Amino acid sequence: MKVAILGAAGRMGRMLVSLAEERGMEVVAKVDLADGYDRTWEGAEVDAIVDFSFHSAVPGNISKAAEKGIAYVVGTTGLDAAEQAAVDAASAKIPVVQSVNYSLGVNLLLDLVEKAARTLGPGYDIEVVEMHHRHKKDAPSGTALMLAKAAAKGRGVDFASSAVFGRKGETGERTDDEIAIHALRGGSVVGDHTVMFAGEVERVELVHRAQDRRAFAAGALKAAEWAAGRACGLYTMRDVLGL
Numbered sequence: 001m002k003v004a005i006l007g008a009a010g011r012m013g014r015m016l017v018s019l020a021e022e023r024g025m026e027v028v029a030k031v032d033l034a035d036g037y038d039r040t041w042e043g044a045e046v047d048a049i050v051d052f053s054f055h056s057a058v059p060g061n062i063s064k065a066a067e068k069g070i071a072y073v074v075g076t077t078g079l080d081a082a083e084q085a086a087v088d089a090a091s092a093k094i095p096v097v098q099s100v101n102y103s104l105g106v107n108l109l110l111d112l113v114e115k116a117a118r119t120l121g122p123g124y125d126i127e128v129v130e131m132h133h134r135h136k137k138d139a140p141s142g143t144a145l146m147l148a149k150a151a152a153k154g155r156g157v158d159f160a161s162s163a164v165f166g167r168k169g170e171t172g173e174r175t176d177d178e179i180a181i182h183a184l185r186g187g188s189v190v191g192d193h194t195v196m197f198a199g200e201v202e203r204v205e206l207v208h209r210a211q212d213r214r215a216f217a218a219g220a221l222k223a224a225e226w227a228a229g230r231a232c233g234l235y236t237m238r239d240v241l242g243l
C-alpha cells in the first residue's frame with residue numbers, strides 16, 4: 001500500500017514514517033516544510049494520505065485528495081469551522097477517517113465514560129483533566145473535548161451549555177450540570193486524560209495514559225488501510241475498530 005505522510009518531520013510524522021515502513025507500507029511522499037522533505041504529495045501514486053501536520057494545511061490537501069479520489073486520514077487537530085467544513089465537503093467524494101485520538105484505549109474509554117456518566121447520574125460531579133508535553137500548540141486537547149462530550153451525552157446534558165474551561169476568581173459554587181475541562185502542560189508527557197466523577201461518598205476516576213506515540217501512529221495507519229478503497233463518507237476511529 002502506498003501512503004503519503006503529511007507533517008513527516010514532526011513528532012507524530014517521524015513515528016508514522018518508521019512504523020509504516022515497518023508494516024511494509026511504501027511511503028511515497030514525506031511532506032513537510034522542513035528541509036530535506038517533500039513539499040507536496042501530488043505527482044506520486046498514493047492510496048491514502050495520513051495527515052498529522054498543522055490545521056491550516058488540511059483544507060488545501062484534502063480538497064486536492066478529493067479531486068484525485070485518494071483516501072484521507074485526518075490526525076491533525078485544532079481545525080476551525082471553515083477548515084472542518086473543507087473536511088466535511090471532501091468526505092462527499094472520498095473516504096475520510098477523522099479522529100482526534102487514534103489509540104485503541106481512548107476509543108474504548110469513550111464508551112466507558114458515557115456509561116459511567118449515565119450510571120452514576122447527577123450526584124457525581126464530572127471534571128476532565130488532561131496533560132500534554134510543553135510543545136503542544138492547542139488547548140484543551142481534542143481528546144479531552146471528546147471525552148467531555150461523551151460524559152455530557154451519558155449525563156443527558158447539552159455539552160455547549162455545560163462546558164467550563166478552567167476556573168479563576170469568584171466563580172461561585174459549582175453547578176450540578178457543569179463539566180469542567182482543565183489543561184496542564186509540561187515536560188514530555190505524550191498524553192494523559194482523567195475523567196473524574198466526584199460524589200459525596202466516593203470518587204470514580206477513569207484514566208488513560210499514552211506512553212508512546214506509537215499508540216496513535218499504529219491506529220492511524222490501521223485507519224489508512226481500512227479506508228483505502230472504501231465508499232466515500234466521514235468515518236471515525238470507532239468505525240475502524242468496529243466499536
Ligand SMILES: NC(=O)c1ccc[n+]([C@@H]2O[C@H](COP(=O)([O-])OP(=O)(O)OC[C@H]3O[C@@H](n4cnc5c(N)ncnc54)[C@H](O)[C@@H]3O)[C@@H](O)[C@H]2O)c1
Nearest residue numbers: 007009010011012032053054057075076077100101102216
Ligand atoms: N489524532 C491523534 O491521535 C493525534 C495524536 C498526536 C498528535 N495529533 C495532532 O497531530 C498534529 C501534529 O502533532 P505533532 O506533535 O507531530 O506536531 P509537530 O509540531 O511535531 O509536527 C507537525 C509537523 O507539521 C509540519 N507542517 C506544518 N505546516 C505544514 C504544512 N503546511 N505542510 C506540511 N507540513 C507542515 C511542521 O513542520 C512539523 O514538522 C497536531 O495537530 C496534534 O495535535 C493528533
